[in-house]
């Protein structure tokens with residue numbers, strides 16, 4: 001694991017005991033953890049290949065405590081890594097040796113359920129599923145549903161702009177968050193948005209969403225809740241080739257149908273899932289598609305035949321339509337178990353997260369097959385087919401020396417290919433430390449510098465979550481410098497008036 | 498007075514660099530259809546982006562469209578319509594309200610003003626549909642952010658920072674949007690005779706049902722236009738829009754009808770596109786005057802209370818969109834900025850923007866809602882990071 005993280009600050013390391021004692025004056029009792037064996041549970045997140053013990057862990061319970069902690073750290077130039085539930089798959093919550101790990105899990109209360117304005121105000125440590133559960137009795141729910149929803153926190157969702165299988169129809173976190181309360185590194189508390197829509201000024205809520213803990217600490221979140229769709233039915237479609245499956249997806253959308261979910265699996269993923277949960281998937285197909293239609297019953301009845309016809313036209317060899325809720329869930333069982341299923345056939349797997357224009361799927365799959373041979377590592381694919389978000393799972397064995405490094409460079413090659421075909425490095429898991437050094441594949445230095453300048457507006461000394469997202473940290477003073485060129489009238493020959 | 502009319506990104510870079518070197522602030526405009534919004538421009542020079550025009554990518558099956566910033570919105574909407582698609586956020590047309598011709602405006606202006614329409618409730622605003630942008634910052638540097646795919650969390654979302662920035666952070670040169678299928682049909686359920694409070698309750702009930710209402714508006718007694726009069730007649734009207742496939746709309750209409758039938762007289766309006774366009778564009782206040790018009794965003798359950806309170810102190814006409822959470826307010830005389838904002842704060846918060854007023858009123862009134870000190874300071878630092886010398890639309894956002 002050769003990951004260059006910012007050089008730990010020796011002066012800070014030397015004052016560890018003093019810092020812990022100071023933090024105890026802000027968060028008394030068990031809210032400060034400094035014993036290495038007790039900090040062990042925090043040393044990694046969902047990207048378990050990287051581990052690091054933090055300087056000290058603090059678990060505040062109130063916004064005021066967060067504010068005092070941040071002000072304290074800012075005044076003493078101490079780094080801070082915010083953490084929710086620690087399920088990030090990109091190492092976003094990976095601790096730093098010289099940083100306070102600010103764990104938000106005690107912010108676990110729902111503060112307001114407002115059905116009239118269709119929103120919930122929750123503390124950031126509430127789980128994603130916890131919000132849906134809180135409004136379940138009125139048949140409401142919170143739409144973005146990452147697979148980690150039983151564990152991941154709503155604060156973490158805001159920081160990662162998390163998605164789920166229903167994003168094409170219902171949007172990402174960014175489209176479902178109405179407001180936040182947050183604390184800046186100075187300790188100042190600000191509110192962005194609320195129960196109303198849009199911003200009175202710059203869309204700071206938009207930039208906060210997906211900022212991976214680098215801009216501020218979220219202490220309260222207001223989300224939109226929706227009435228549950230009346231019904232849902234799914235089609236299980238098998239195709240001899242991924243080209244045909246891809247064409248089927250394109251034609252469904254071309255027909256003006258936006259399904260609630262549309263997931264694709266390739267042959268290795270189908271086999272692994274079927275072996276694991278016996279979902280009844282066909283094993284003689286190269287691509288499997290699950291198309292879920294949700295909404296009022298008559299709408300589903302109206303569309304299901306159309307989707308079936310499109311599938312048949314595109315050469316589907318399997319076409320099953322769920323006739324009951326049990327059957328619908330059975331169709332999903334294999335897809336939902338795809339990750340653990342792959343975990344059964346390989347000691348380790350590495351989950352990637354690129355997005356591509358959908359039409360490029362055959363090219364990208366072919367490229368992956370070629371890489372798979374070259375690296376001598378197997379790969380299984382699950383794909384949010386509606387929005388082009390690809391999750392290749394690279395199979396490897398961490399006990400074989402060099403295999404993790406091989407898996408990582410295979411993964412990097414896949415992401416480079418995603419960018420080459422017009423896609424992006426990450427669709428929902430974030431850049432974190434994992435894709436940090438690939439950022440220049442997608443962005444020029446000018447692009448990255450402008451992103452870093454946004455960081456400078458929030459946190460000019462790079463104290464919040466440094467070493468994440470940006471491949472190289474440049475000092476804000478340096479970024480602020482201007483190079484003004486001589487004043488030559490631009491394109492003097494073009495018309496002006 | 499120099500107006501640059503760039504035809505390529507490099508021209509925009511050259512113009513901004515020239516302005517930096519000359520320390521000559523620039524007004525940034527597309528077709529100028531929304532020039533009347535914000536503090537009046539104080540600049541001698543301008544960039545007019547209307548020649549930086551053209552749709553550069555449209556792949557209906559990928560649900561994506563890219564265009565240069567100066568491309569007329571009308572042209573984009575026409576192309577989408579031919580393919581039975583749309584910009585689902587339904588950008589409003591400020592033209593009629595601001596004594597400008599209808600149907601103008603560029604795609605750059607759509608994002609710079611973060612435009613939306615009645616479907617905002619269900620589908621979001623421009624900010625929710627933009628996928629990527631190219632921008633020349635006030636530093637004279639061309640940068641890009643985002644991409645052309647729907648799902649993307651690579652780096653900060655600077656496209657959203659541009660949304661609602663009114664040309665004060667950078668000059669947009671090209672934009673990529675998510676596009677969506679246009680609904681097969683639309684029908685509107687009209688409830689007559691509700692008071693503003695009862696209308697708010699009815700709209701909340703409808704929005705909280707499984708009828709998938711895409712827009713909910715209320716026009717109190719006396720709020721109308723010639724078109725609305727012909728289509729809907731007089732008296733208070735509460736309007737709920739249903740869109741989608743035929744059988745689905747029919748089914749949901751019945752569902753909604755059952756839900757609301759005890760509340761008032763219900764009618765079905767089949768061809769309601771024109772009705773929603775009038776509401777979207779604030780046509781009831783497009784009266785060729787410069788009486789102050791406010792656009793107020795609040796929690797839907799609170800907005801009508803704010804209006805009731807306001808009416809005790811000042812003459813004001815109001816109507817509601819977004820389940821009641823968007824209030825269009827036309828003042829009889831003075832803008833009453835402080836009073837309105839105090840009432841908004843009192844009734845749960847939100848923001849009030851003075852979208853129409855005479856230049857002198859706009860010069861002396863904070864057009865955009867003032868922010869609390871820590872937030873205002875953060876916004877100012879953000880502006881400085883994009884436009885350190887303050888050469889882009891200086892003062893426009895106050």
Ligand SMILES: Cc1cc2nc3c(=O)[nH]c(=O)nc-3n(C[C@H](O)[C@H](O)[C@H](O)COP(=O)(O)OP(=O)(O)OC[C@H]3O[C@@H](n4cnc5c(N)ncnc54)[C@H](O)[C@@H]3O)c2cc1C
Pocket residue numbers: 045046081082083084085086087088089091092093104124145146147148151152153154155156157158159160161162163164165212213214216217218219428429430465
């Ligand atoms: C099995 C599994 C399946 C997953 N499936 C999906 C999926 O389908 N879709 C998807 O999008 N993601 C998925 N993820 C990724 C992950 O669950 C999400 O990124 C999630 O939002 C992280 O939330 P968390 O609370 O665990 O945050 P953490 O992992 O603790 O932190 C993530 C980032 O957020 C920051 N952060 C956390 N809380 C705050 C706060 N209050 N204020 C400021 N910054 C904060 C951290 O600094 C860090 O950068 C999956 C992960 C796993 C392990």
